Structure formats: C-alpha cells, structure tokens
Amino acid sequence: xxxxxxxxxxxxxxxxxxxxxxxxxxxxxxxxxxxxxxxxxxxxxxxxxxxxxxxxxxxxxxxxxxxxxxxxxxxxxxxxxxxxxxxxxxxxxxxxxxxxxxxxxxxxxxxxxxxxxxxxxxxxxxxxxxxxxxxxxxxxxxxxxxxxxxxxxxxxxxxxxxxxxxxxxxxxxxxxxxxxxxxxxxxxxxxxxxxxxxxxxxxxxxxxxxxxxxxxxxxxxxxxxxxxxxxxxxxxxxxxxxxxxxxxxxxxxxxxxxxxxxxxxxxxxxxxxxxxxxxxxxxxxxxxxxxxxxxxxxxxxxxx
Amino acid sequence: xxxxxxxxxxxxxxxxxxxxxxxxxxxxxxxxxxxxxxxxxxxxxxxxxxxxxxxxxxxxxxxxxxxxxxxxxxxxxxxxxxxxxxxxxxxxxxxxxxxxxxxxxxxxxxxxxxxxxxxxxxxxxxxxxxxxxxxxxxxxxxxxxxxxxxxxxxxxxxxxxxxxxxxxxxxxxxxxx
Numbered sequence: 001x002x003x004x005x006x007x008x009x010x011x012x013x014x015x016x017x018x019x020x021x022x023x024x025x026x027x028x029x030x031x032x033x034x035x036x037x038x039x040x041x042x043x044x045x046x047x048x049x050x051x052x053x054x055x056x057x058x059x060x061x062x063x064x065x066x067x068x069x070x071x072x073x074x075x076x077x078x079x080x081x082x083x084x085x086x087x088x089x090x091x092x093x094x095x096x097x098x099x100x101x102x103x104x105x106x107x108x109x110x111x112x113x114x115x116x117x118x119x120x121x122x123x124x125x126x127x128x129x130x131x132x133x134x135x136x137x138x139x140x141x142x143x144x145x146x147x148x149x150x151x152x153x154x155x156x157x158x159x160x161x162x163x164x165x166x167x168x169x170x171x172x173x174x175x176x177x178x179x180x181x182x183x184x185x186x187x188x189x190x191x192x193x194x195x196x197x198x199x200x201x202x203x204x205x206x207x208x209x210x211x212x213x214x215x216x217x218x219x220x221x222x223x224x225x226x227x228x229x230x231x232x233x234x235x236x237x238x239x240x241x242x243x244x245x246x247x248x249x250x251x252x253x254x255x256x257x258x259x260x261x262x263x264x265x266x267x268x269x270x271x272x273x274x275x276x277x278x279x280x281x282x283x284x285x286x287x288x289x290x291x292x293x294x295x296x297x298x299x300x301x302x303x304x
Numbered sequence: 305x306x307x308x309x310x311x312x313x314x315x316x317x318x319x320x321x322x323x324x325x326x327x328x329x330x331x332x333x334x335x336x337x338x339x340x341x342x343x344x345x346x347x348x349x350x351x352x353x354x355x356x357x358x359x360x361x362x363x364x365x366x367x368x369x370x371x372x373x374x375x376x377x378x379x380x381x382x383x384x385x386x387x388x389x390x391x392x393x394x395x396x397x398x399x400x401x402x403x404x405x406x407x408x409x410x411x412x413x414x415x416x417x418x419x420x421x422x423x424x425x426x427x428x429x430x431x432x433x434x435x436x437x438x439x440x441x442x443x444x445x446x447x448x449x450x451x452x453x454x455x456x457x458x459x460x461x462x463x464x465x466x467x468x469x470x471x472x473x474x475x476x477x478x479x480x481x
Contacts, residue, residue, distance in 0.1 A: 072320055095348075095438035099341065110435060164432055166376045166409030175444060176374075176408055176437025202378035202410070284320055 004046035004063075005296050008070035011039045012289040015077035015280050022137070022144045023087050023277040033081040040074035043067055062298035069291025076280035076288065080142065084278030089148065091181050091273045092121070093174035103143060104128075106274055121147055121272050133274060144279045147272035153180040153209055153232055157200045158256075158263040165262070168199045179271070182211055189220055203262055204239040211268065217252065229253040230268035236260025339440045339447050339460035347372075347451050348439050355407070355416040355428040362455060369401045369477045370451040371470070374437055376408050377418040379445040381464040386422045388467040392474070393426045399478045400453075404429055408437045408445065452477055 014036060018027050026032050047067035054060045092098050092108035099105050104125035123131040123140060131138055138145045155178050157165045167178040182194035188210070195210040210233040212220065217231040231252035236259050238244055249259035256265040347370075349362045362370065373389055375382035386405075393403040403426040407415040412430050419428045431437065440449055443462045450459040450473055459473050 075321060093438060095435060096441065097342070097439075110439070163411040163414050164409060166378065167434065174438050174441070176434045176442045178409070178434055202376070287320075 002046070002050075004043060004050050005066065005299070007039045007043040007046065008066045008292045009296065011036060011043060011070045011077070012073045012285075012292045014039075015073040015285050016289060018077055018080065019139075019144070019279045019282060019285060022279040023275075027077075027081045028084075028086070029081075033078045036074055036077050036081070040070050043070040056302065059299060059302050062295040062302065064295075065291045065298070066295035069288040069293075069295060071288070072284050072291065073280075073288030076284040080278055080280040084142070087275060087277045089273050089275045091150065091173065091183055093172070093177040093181060094179050094271065096174050096177075100276070103140065103276065106133075108272075121274050133272075139279075139282050141283075142278060142281050144277045146275050146277075148275050149270045150182075150273050151194070151211065151230065151268055152182060152271040153196070153211055154178060154267040154269060155180060155198060155207075155209065155232075156256075156265040157203075157207075159203060160258065160261065160263060162263070165200050165202045168201055169197075170199060171197065180209055181271075182209075186210065191216055191220060199239075200262060205260055205262055206237045206239060207260075207262075207264065208235040208237075209233070209266065210235070217250070232266035232268065234259050234264050234266070236262060236264075338443050339449055339462055341441060342439075342449075342457050343460060345457055347449070347455050347457055348435075349455075350431070350435050352406075352429045352431055353412070355412045355419065355430060357412065360427065360429055362451075365402050365404075365451075366455065367400070367453050369399075369453060369474060370455075371401065371403045371474065372406055372436070372440075372449045372451065373403065374406045374408050374431075374440065374442055374445060374447040374449075376410055376445055377414055382446045383418075383422070385446055385464040386419075386424060388465065388470060390422070390424055390426065391467050392470045395471070396474065396478065401474055401478065402426075406431050406436050408442075409434045450474060450477070 044067050047063050050063050051060055054063060090098055090106055092106060094108055095110045096108045097105050104123050107122045107124060109120060121133045123133055123145060131140065133145050133147050135147050155167060157167055159165060168175055169177055173181060180196035180198060182196045184195050186193055186195050193210050193212065193216065195208060197206065197208045199206050212231045212233065214228055214230060229252050231250050233248065233250050234257065236244060236247045244260045247260040249257040251257045251264060251266040254265060254267040256263050347362060351359060351361050354360045389403055405424065405426060405428045407428060407430050409432060415428050415430055440447060446464055448461045448465055449457055452458045458477065
C-alpha cells in the first residue's frame with residue numbers, strides 16, 4: 001500500500017468514524033480539519049503522479065476514483081467540522097411540535113399522569129416518511145438524532161374543595177401544559193437540583209417546584225429519611241405577594257399535599273428529549289468511501 | 305480531456321459541494337410556534353367528557369365546520385368573548401357549523417356553572433389534562449381553532465375575537481360548501 005492509497009483510505013476512515021462516533025468536540029477542532037484537508041491534498045498530488053505512471057486506462061480510472069473519493073469524503077468531513085453547529089438538545093412538552101429549521105418538525109408524544117408517555121418522538125420531514133426516534137441513533141442527512149430520557153414532573157392542582165384548576169406555564173415551552181420540564185438548575189446546600197415553576201391563575205398562585213432524588217431528599221430535608229421515591233418540593237407564592245401560611249410542602253410518590261391554599265400532586269416520570277448532532281453527510285461519505293475502496297480493490301486486481 | 309468532460313466533472317463537484325455544505329448555512333434552531341403554525345394539519349382527536357359527563361370527541365363532527373374555543377373560567381377575555389361565540393352558534397345553526405367550548409384544566413362543575421351563568425347553549429368539553437391546549441400550542445387563553453369539514457385546521461387565533469372577526473373567519477368555509 002503506497003502513500004497515495006494510505007492517505008485516501010485514512011481520509012475515508014476518519015470521516016466514517018465521525019459518523020459512527022458523532023458529537024465529539026475534536027471534529028470541530030481546527031487542527032483536526034487542517035490534517036483532514038492536508039491528507040486530501042496529499043492524496044490528490046500523489047494521485048497525479050501515479051496517474052501519469054499508470055500502465056493502462058483501467059488503472060487510471062481506479063486512481064481517479066480513489067482521488068475523487070478522498071476529496072468527496074474529505075469535503076464532507078471538513079464541512080461538518082468547520083461549518084456545522086454544535087450539538088443541541090431539544091426539550092419538548094408532551095404534545096408539543098417543535099419546528100427545526102433544515103431538519104423538520106419534532107413531534108413529542110402525548111402523556112398525562114393517567115397515561116405516561118407512550119410512543120416516541122417523531123421527526124416529520126417533507127418528502128420523507130415520518131421517522132420514529134429512539135435512544136439508538138437515527139440518521140437524517142447531515143444530522144444524527146437520538147432521544148435522551150429525562151425526568152419531568154406532572155402536576156395536578158385542585159382547590160381545597162377538590163375542584164381541578166388550570167395550570168399554566170407563562171415562561172415554559174408550552175403555555176397550557178401541566179408537565180414541568182425542569183430545565184432550570186438551582187443549588188441548595190451545595191446540591192445542584194432541577195426546578196421549574198407554574199401558575200394556578202384561578203387561585204392567583206405562583207408555584208416553584210424543586211425535584212429531588214430519594215437520596216437528595218433524605219440528605220437535605222428534615223424528616224425525609226423514609227422517602228423511597230423521587231420527591232418534589234412545592235413553594236407557593238401569592239400573585240399579589242400577600243403572605244401565605246403553610247406555603248412549602250413536599251410531595252413524594254405521587255401523593256397530594258395541601259400547600260398555600262391549594263392541593264398539589266406531583267408525579268415524576270421519564271420523558272424523552274432529542275439530541276441533534278451534526279455529522280458528515282452520509283450520502284457523500286458513502287459515495288466517497290465506496291470510490292476509495294473500489295479504486296483500491298481495482299488497483300490490487302490490476303497488480304498496481 | 306475534452307471540454308465536455310471537464311464541465312461534467314465541475315458540475316458533479318458543485319453538486320456534491322452543495323449537498324454537503326448547504327444544510328450548514330442554517331443551523332437547526334426552533335421556529336416560533338403558536339396555534340397558527342398548525343394550519344394545514346389534521347386536528348388531533350382526543351376522547352373527552354362534556355360538562356355533563358358524556359363521552360365526546362371530534363369523531364362525532366365529521367363533515368361539519370368546527371370552531372373550537374379553548375377557555376377557562378378564570379380568564380377575563382374568555383368571559384368577554386363567550387357571548388359572541390353564542391351569537392355565532394345561533395347565527396350559523398343551520399349551516400353545519402359546530403361551536404365547541406373546550407375548558408382547559410378545570411372541573412366539570414366549575415365549567416358548567418360558568419357556562420350556565422352566561423347562557424351558553426353550545427357543547428362544553430372538559431379537557432382536564434389540557435391536551436388540546438398543548439397540541440394547539442396555545443400561547444394563552446382564549447385560543448380559537450377552526451377546522452374544515454375534513455377535520456383539518458384552517459384558521460387559528462390567539463386571543464379573544466369579536467363576532468365580526470369570527471364571522472369573517474367562518475364565512476368563506478360556509479360559502480365553499
């Protein structure tokens with residue numbers, strides 16, 4: 001195997017690895033892309049020399065194929081490394097549809113306290129069949145998508161007579177959603193905890209909900225050593241900032257608690273988010289790799 | 305090498321470069337939502353109960369224009385809009401237009417008391433899990449979504465509407481029939 005074939009094969013292999021192990025920061029590093037482009041240049045310069053030394057037309061075709069394959073794969077890899085955006089995670093509320101430019105619509109499955117999320121997130125694209133996203137990777141052109149399970153909190157609010165009340169999230173991703181996505185973080189006693197907030201407009205209450213794992217609850221909360229499930233601490237405020245008695249309470253295991261003039265119930269469930277990772281274009285990489293491999297096999301068969 | 309071959313190679317190279325580079329000029333970023341972003345999509349069908357406890361769903365409204373109004377009793381603009389919705393229901397009683405008030409997240413008793421106090425005669429559905437609010441990407445209340453006779457969302461509004469606005473939204477659908 002000479003320098004020409006080694007350089008071309010290395011380029012193709014590097015770009016295939018970028019797809020197989022997508023999302024690594026090294027692919028966006030300047031030195032990595034300079035090396036990739038340098039290898040392509042080496043392959044093309046060496047191909048030119050080999051081309052004129054080749055003994056037959058078939059060998060010349062094989063050399064052109066290898067050089068073109070290295071250039072195509074290298075272009076796909078460098079383009080992804082230099083121009084592609086960083087990985088992004090899309091967190092959607094149940095039933096929400098998020099339009100993502102150049103990708104399509106991410107449709108998040110419906111869920112409620114009675115029926116936790118059934119089904120998976122679906123990617124809807126023009127001219128494509130809907131793609132169900134799972135935890136394993138799904139290729140969508142220049143992007144690789146996978147779902148990540150996250151903990152979310154389903155809340156139910158009632159007045160003290162038991163009548164159900166509307167929950168709104170004026171600052172959330174879905175205004176009329178009783179599912180808290182817990183995207184914010186707060187440090188309490190040195191422990192980093194997810195939290196979210198919601199409103200109960202009929203009762204003029206603003207509620208902050210902080211989520212604890214059983215271990216965190218046992219460690220931080222007085223008298224909570226018997227908690228075996230994830231717990232949610234509710235802190236209730238009046239919209240008009242009037243003082244409230246009994247305004248903080250812990251709901252664990254889906255049990256309702258009376259707090260700040262409300263009856264609140266929290267259920268912690270798993271719900272998928274979608275991670276979108278840029279990767280070299282699969283079609284261009286496949287074409288480039290096939291040309292490199294086909295050309296090398298051709299050269300070997302021709303005895304070159 | 306002939307000029308034709310050179311041009312062909314250049315065209316293929318340009319095509320591959322476009323394929324590889326084009327998607328990166330726009331980064332994947334979410335577009336703003338809101339109910340109007342759902343125009344053209346089929347309305348989801350959820351099994352719900354009405355304020356008297358009977359099972360209801362959009363399946364029972366095939367072939368009719370449906371005006372779905374999402375509301376709650378604590379919402380002052382919803383209260384202000386209700387008489388105009390009632391007027392619309394009465395004005396189009398014979399045109400095959402169905403007005404449905406979808407209460408978001410409240411108990412049937414509270415919703416029924418509210419509707420009775422305003423003399424509402426159109427059906428009131430109870431969406432206790434707030435599923436329509438979520439799927440219609442409501443930005444607030446009230447939210448009004450109009451479905452054509454095939455159950456496809458044709459208009460969607462955020463905020464309270466007047467009778468004239470409602471009328472101008474449904475009239476073209478009535479005339480199309």
